[in-house]
Amino acid sequence: MHFIDEAAITVRSGDGGRGCCSFRREKFVPRGGPDGGNGGNGGSVVLRVSPHLSTLLHFRYRKIFKAKRGQHGMGKKMHGKNAPDLVISVPAGTLVRDVGTGDVIRDLTAPGETLTVASGGRGGRGNACFVSSTNQAPDRADPGAPGEERALRLELKLIASIGLVGLPNAGKSTLISRISRARPKIADYPFTTLFPVLGVVSHRDEEFVVADLPGLIEGAHRGVGLGHRFLKHAERTEGLVYVVDASDPPEKIVAAYRTVREEIGKFRPGMETRPSILAFTKMDLTGSRESAEKTGALLNLPAGSVYYISAVTGDGIMGLLDGMAALRKTGPSDET
Ligand SMILES: Nc1nc2c(ncn2[C@@H]2O[C@H](COP(=O)(O)OP(=O)(O)OP(=O)(O)O)[C@@H](O)[C@H]2O)c(=O)[nH]1
């Protein structure tokens, strides 16, 4: 599956501070020696892999990153301070390209890994640096070197951390279109979704990628229907949301939940025990409340793992998103 998140940013490192031209002034010393300090180095712009990010969504709001200039040198041989580096957090898996050359600069993968994308200009030397046997009173001081500007293209292959699974027509695509910008086709017939669709969810101060997977039916692991081909995309997720149609009768919902769970387990033993929650959707339809409550009692799932929502009215969605965010914290998946 191909789903690439992209961002275009401009980075600029800081100029070096100016060197200072100054002469010592003291009582009884008519013409003191040169004492101009060096300028500080400008700040560099550095990309660093943060384990807390999984998308490039935050670059929608900020595209220009400028590090500060180094401090200018001062008299009494005082050097200007170096400016701090400007550190930009990116998710693991970010591919960094130079727009000018089109070349890949690096593929950032390990959490904590850093890449300097624009080096700060060096500070200029003050006149104290230029003293020599032939020139005891130099009046030369260098300006700081300019910083550099670079246009970058960031690319990230998105990996879903939450998978939506359920029978065809359960309402998975409607749900993902409610919680993200993804716009999969929605229709009142089974197998509407033919390929997994990824959506980036931004919830409270977190962001994560959710996959809407094609509906699963009995025998899916053997290749019946469409779902099996895409179950592998659910493999790397940290958690699953079982989506069931609450307007169905309780027995049917129980069967739907069990079928989907079994298919997942048969496809990849152990995957059915991955952290999961159950979402009863279509709660806006008549009879859904009663049906969902009866089903809840039949399944006897732990409190806090069941959610009641309507992807059409938006009811219960915030709570479900909290539940998804919590699934991610339950821990990384076992086999990947
Ligand atoms: N009233 C109501 N209808 C819904 C809700 N969610 C989905 N539907 C309807 O249910 C039908 C199926 O929705 P989809 O989102 O396409 O279902 P799906 O699970 O993605 O189906 P497949 O792609 O075939 O697996 C559509 O007619 C939707 O309009 C809901 O919360 N309330």
Ligand SMILES: [Mg+2]
């Ligand atoms: Mg669908």
